[in-house]
Amino acid sequence: MNYFIRQFGKPEGGFGRFLSGIMNLSNNKMYKANIRILKGKKRILEIGFGNGKQLELIQREYPEAELYGVDISADMFDAATKRLGNKADLQIADACELPYQDDFFDAVITTDTFYFWKKPEQVLQEICRVLSEGGIFVNTYNRMYAASVGNCSEEDCMYRDIDLITSAERVSLQEKGQAKVGLCERQIVFRKE
Ligand SMILES: C[S@@+](CC[C@H](N)C(=O)[O-])C[C@H]1O[C@@H](n2cnc3c(N)ncnc32)[C@H](O)[C@@H]1O
Numbered sequence: 001m002n003y004f005i006r007q008f009g010k011p012e013g014g015f016g017r018f019l020s021g022i023m024n025l026s027n028n029k030m031y032k033a034n035i036r037i038l039k040g041k042k043r044i045l046e047i048g049f050g051n052g053k054q055l056e057l058i059q060r061e062y063p064e065a066e067l068y069g070v071d072i073s074a075d076m077f078d079a080a081t082k083r084l085g086n087k088a089d090l091q092i093a094d095a096c097e098l099p100y101q102d103d104f105f106d107a108v109i110t111t112d113t114f115y116f117w118k119k120p121e122q123v124l125q126e127i128c129r130v131l132s133e134g135g136i137f138v139n140t141y142n143r144m145y146a147a148s149v150g151n152c153s154e155e156d157c158m159y160r161d162i163d164l165i166t167s168a169e170r171v172s173l174q175e176k177g178q179a180k181v182g183l184c185e186r187q188i189v190f191r192k193e
Contacts (some may be wrong), residue, residue, distance in 0.1 A: 007062060008145075010073045011050065011118035017079055023112060027054075030062065030111050030140040033181045035061050037138055037189060041107040044064060046053040047095045047123070048113035052080025052088070059087045068105070092137060103132040107109040111140045121167045128171045128192055137190040139164065139175055144184040161186065 011020050031054045038044060038072055039056060043064055049069035059067055067088035072075055077092045084090065093099050095110075096119050108127050117123045127137050146161055163173055165188065173190035181187050 005097055012073055015071065017051065020053075020076060020079065023050055024025070026052040027112050027113075027142075028185065029182045030142075031057050032184050033185075033187050034058075034109050034111065034138055037115055037136070037187070038065070039064065039110070041136075043105050044107045045066070045069065045098075045099075045100070045105045045108065047108065047110040048072075048116070049080050049088075049090065052083040052090070054109075054111055055080065055088045056083055058088075059084070068100070070098065076143065095126060098126040098130050100130045102129050106131050106132055106135045107138065108134045108135070109138040109140070112142060112145065114139055114141055115146045120164060121170070124164075124168050124171045124173060128173050131192040133172075133192055135192050136176070137168075138187060139190070140181065140185065140187040142184050143186055154191055161188070162184050164188075 007016050007019050026143060028039045035058055044058065044065055044067055046055055046069040049071050055067050055069055069088055070093040072094050074092050077090055080090055091099055095117060108131055131137060145163065168175065168190050172179065172191050172192065176189045176191045179187045
């Protein structure tokens with residue numbers, strides 16, 4: 001994986017912080033689509049919160065919601081903590097091992113992130129475990145990035161989103177809908193049943 005893609009997968013240092021600002025601009029449509037879906041949700045987890053921009057927008061829209069987040073980058077944790085203060089409960093953690101009890105959240109979201117997960121099926125298992133029954137998992141991503149991240153062949157990568165849907169079914173997350181958010185951006189909503 002080249003340096004540039006590695007930085008998107010785990011932003012670090014000054015360049016990582018710069019990239020996280022770029023992501024805020026390019027992912028804005030996805031944030032808005034997620035905020036609409038989260039209406040009425042009380043306890044929300046974001047996986048891979050980057051510099052915390054999306055959590056900040058969610059907090060503004062739904063100030064009564066309890067917000068949580070995990071990210072593997074210590075530098076992103078620092079940037080998001082600076083932005084959010086005590087408005088969200090943030091932790092440095094890998095989504096492979098979510099530091100929460102079972103059935104805790106009524107929504108888990110992730111934006112522009114799933115193609116960086118080294119063990120996607122394990123992450124889905126964890127998401128399913130921490131979601132309460134009827135809770136939703138919202139995966140919002142860019143198809144172009146899904147096709148270009150990682151060391152896999154282009155053909156394998158093109159189908160990463162489809163692989164994710166199949167893996168989600170294996171851990172009992174049922175697909176409930178897909179939306180086209182932009183030219184390349186997609187949102188898939190799953191429900192734990
Ligand atoms: C491309 S950035 C997107 C950041 C943010 N979601 C946004 O839209 O601005 C991907 C983020 O996911 C985080 N990340 C990658 N793999 C992760 C994992 N296994 N567990 C938790 N966070 C992860 C990275 O550190 C990075 O902050």
